Amino acid sequence: MLTFLLEPFQYAFMVRGLLAVLIVGAVCAVVGTYVVLRGMAFFGDALAHSILPGIAVGYLVNGSASLFWWALGTAIIASLGIGAVTRHTKIREDAAIGIIFAGMFALGIALISTVRTYSVDLTHFLFGDVLGVQRGDLWLSIAFGGFVLLTIAALYKEFLVLSFDPVLALTLRMPVRLLDNILLVLVAVSIVVALQTVGVALMLAMLVTPASTAYLLTRRLPVMMLLAAALASLSGVVGLYASYYWGVPSGAAIVLASTVVFILVWYVRREKV
Amino acid sequence: MWKELERTNHLLRRVYAPHLPGAPILRLEGVSLRYESGVALDDVTFAVQTGERIAVIGPNGAGKSTLFKIIAGVLSPTSGEVHVYGGEPGEHVCIAYVPQRSQVDWNFPVTVADVVMMGRVGQLGLLRWPKASDWEKVYAALDVVHLRHLAKRQIRQLSGGQQQRMFIARALAQEAQLMLMDEPLTGLDVHSQEEVFSVLDTLKAQKVTVLVALHDLKMAAERFDRIILLNRRIIAMGSAEEVFTSEILLEAYGGHVHLVYDAEKTLAVSDTCCGEGEEAA
Numbered sequence: 001m002l003t004f005l006l007e008p009f010q011y012a013f014m015v016r017g018l019l020a021v022l023i024v025g026a027v028c029a030v031v032g033t034y035v036v037l038r039g040m041a042f043f044g045d046a047l048a049h050s051i052l053p054g055i056a057v058g059y060l061v062n063g064s065a066s067l068f069w070w071a072l073g074t075a076i077i078a079s080l081g082i083g084a085v086t087r088h089t090k091i092r093e094d095a096a097i098g099i100i101f102a103g104m105f106a107l108g109i110a111l112i113s114t115v116r117t118y119s120v121d122l123t124h125f126l127f128g129d130v131l132g133v134q135r136g137d138l139w140l141s142i143a144f145g146g147f148v149l150l151t152i153a154a155l156y157k158e159f160l161v162l163s164f165d166p167v168l169a170l171t172l173r174m175p176v177r178l179l180d181n182i183l184l185v186l187v188a189v190s191i192v193v194a195l196q197t198v199g200v201a202l203m204l205a206m207l208v209t210p211a212s213t214a215y216l217l218t219r220r221l222p223v224m225m226l227l228a229a230a231l232a233s234l235s236g237v238v239g240l241y242a243s244y245y246w247g248v249p250s251g252a253a254i255v256l257a258s259t260v261v262f263i264l265v266w267y268v269r270r271e272k273v
Numbered sequence: 274m275w276k277e278l279e280r281t282n283h284l285l286r287r288v289y290a291p292h293l294p295g296a297p298i299l300r301l302e303g304v305s306l307r308y309e310s311g312v313a314l315d316d317v318t319f320a321v322q323t324g325e326r327i328a329v330i331g332p333n334g335a336g337k338s339t340l341f342k343i344i345a346g347v348l349s350p351t352s353g354e355v356h357v358y359g360g361e362p363g364e365h366v367c368i369a370y371v372p373q374r375s376q377v378d379w380n381f382p383v384t385v386a387d388v389v390m391m392g393r394v395g396q397l398g399l400l401r402w403p404k405a406s407d408w409e410k411v412y413a414a415l416d417v418v419h420l421r422h423l424a425k426r427q428i429r430q431l432s433g434g435q436q437q438r439m440f441i442a443r444a445l446a447q448e449a450q451l452m453l454m455d456e457p458l459t460g461l462d463v464h465s466q467e468e469v470f471s472v473l474d475t476l477k478a479q480k481v482t483v484l485v486a487l488h489d490l491k492m493a494a495e496r497f498d499r500i501i502l503l504n505r506r507i508i509a510m511g512s513a514e515e516v517f518t519s520e521i522l523l524e525a526y527g528g529h530v531h532l533v534y535d536a537e538k539t540l541a542v543s544d545t546c547c548g549e550g551e552e553a554a
Contacts, residue, residue, distance in 0.1 A: 171369065
């Protein structure tokens with residue numbers, strides 16, 4: 001058993017993978033707490049899918065070298081764009097998001113399909129490839145993941161008020177629009193940090209599943225964030241082993257693990273909530 | 274966006290609007306709010322003195338919540354002006370809006386003390402963490418409303434009256450001088466209503482000005498200094514005797530009001546038009 005657990009870590013790529021899933025788990029789960037509490041799940045899903053064309057263009061221009069930056073740029077533009085569209089349209093918000101998200105996703109698939117090794121690359125973008133995380137990717141994840149966590153810590157009380165009682169936020173003269181946009185950008189950055197580990201197709205689960213599991217277990221926001229981060233990291237480690245031993249795409253494995261945890265917790269707590 | 278940055282700057286530097294000496298705490302001048310679909314408020318003008326307790330009554334859809342949100346600075350009127358202590362309401366943090374209980378997510382993962390601390394966010398300014406003195410103010414506010422023993426409870430575990438008092442404590446922690454309460458008594462039993470009133474009496478002693486939207490006309494007559502009868506415009510304003518005449522009430526409520534004269538010829542009235550699961554007053 002011990003060999004089963006430790007043997008993979010003689011490879012540097014497994015150590016990098018482990019660090020990656022821990023960072024991704026913590027960042028996505030903490031941001032995901034707000035996604036769950038503010039009902040932004042559909043927005044998160046749409047945003048993740050919308051960055052595919054950005055990745056595709058980056059990949060066509062100069063291979064996998066600067067994918068992170070292409071993804072980051074697209075994610076930030078898409079998050080603010082979706083935010084603006086939902087404020088200034090007569091079409092219902094969910095329909096407007098749906099139109100943009102499906103359109104962008106289709107464009108991304110069309111672009112990637114022009115490459116010869118199409119199916120392998122597409123699978124990695126869609127479902128993640130934690131075993132392929134490079135040293136440079138890891139540093140970027142640490143830097144941007146740290147940025148997300150620090151921002152959430154610094155604006156803790158502002159985001160709390162904004163999420164619980166937007167009217168209070170307005171009467172206290174808080175810059176509500178600016179804070180809303182900062183939160184959208186933080187979701188966008190988290191998605192990019194998790195991109196290589198989870199892939200775009202299942203990103204939503206990283207944002208909502210661990211946070212929802214924690215929501216069933218606690219009634220305090222800081223505890224909910226810590227629990228969500230712990231559960232997500234645990235699921236990430238399980239997913240890492242599944243990738244190593246059985247070649248399951250890491251995104252699918254991590255999401256399956258966190259879904260199983262959710263179902264277990266829900267079953268145990270079903271009477272109490 | 275410019276306004277947002279200005280607000281950010283003010284909150285970072287903790288700059289708030291000045292209070293002009295001698296100005297009434299609240300003055301509305303010809304405030305109207307018109308939507309494409311119709312008029313929400315029409316030419317509302319009145320002034321409120323410091324420490325007054327005022328009942329705002331009117332049928333459902335009369336614009337009571339809209340009026341409060343305009344005073345709080347959450348909505349902007351299409352015409353007219355709101356002055357708080359002589360200035361625009363824009364940069365004041367001394368106005369508290371107590372939401373209707375049905376508007377609150379009671380499953381949100383916060384404790385009673387967490388919610389009351391939210392009232393301190395305006396005074397704290399951006400990016401600053403609460404200090405010991407802020408927690409003292411939170412617990413002092415909880416003492417006023419007799420909720421200190423429930424400070425660590427999740428908010429769903431409170432009764433209706435306790436939930437209402439928690440929001441009053443939040444307004445106290447905010448050091449609010451003008452409190453706008455949107456139907457705080459709706460759905461509360463008589464005992465809980467009395468608890469809310471006893472807290473309101475404490476506020477009056479502290480010179481906090483309170484505007485309360487409510488449905489119970491009898492309560493408005495007995496427990497408030499002045500009554501504003503609103504139905505998109507101000508129908509009448511003044512003491513209970515001045516406002517509760519049968520002509521005025523019929524004008525405001527149409528057929529939706531019971532007028533009953535008792536032996537001493539005083540008018541007993543009740544507003545029968547309560548919607549959305551509210552209990553009839």
